[in-house]
Amino acid sequence: MRNPYQIMMALALPVVLAAQAAVAAGGPPVYASGDADHMCQQLQATGATDIARATMLLRSKLPRVSAGEAAAFERANAAGVPDARAGIGSPLYHVWLAGRYLDRATRQI
Secondary structure: OOOHHHHHHHHHHHHHHHHHHHHHHOOOOOOOOHHHHHHHHHHHHHOHHHHHHHHHHHHHHOOOOOHHHHHHHHHHHHOOOOHHHHOOOOOOHHHHHHHHHHHHHHHHO
C-alpha cells in the first residue's frame, strides 16, 4: 500500500504543473486567488517543480525492495546500526536507502 503522502503528491503535482504552464504561457489565471498565481510563479522561478518531478522520476526508476527486506532495513536503521553493517547481506540495501532519501527530499520540496 502506498503512503498517503505519496498519493497526495501524485495527485497534486499535475495541478501544480498545469498552473505553472498557465502562468508561463501568460494565459488566464488557473485560480481566482492572486496568492495561487504568486505561489506558482515562485515555484517556477525556484525550479522546485522541476526538482520534484526529477526526484519522483528517480524514485520510480529504482528497483523494488521486498517488504520483508525493507522492514529489516528499517529496523536496523531505527536501532542505529551503521549503514555498512545494516545492508551487509543484501545488495538492495543501498536501493532502499536511496529511495528513502529521495522520498524525504520529495516531501521537503
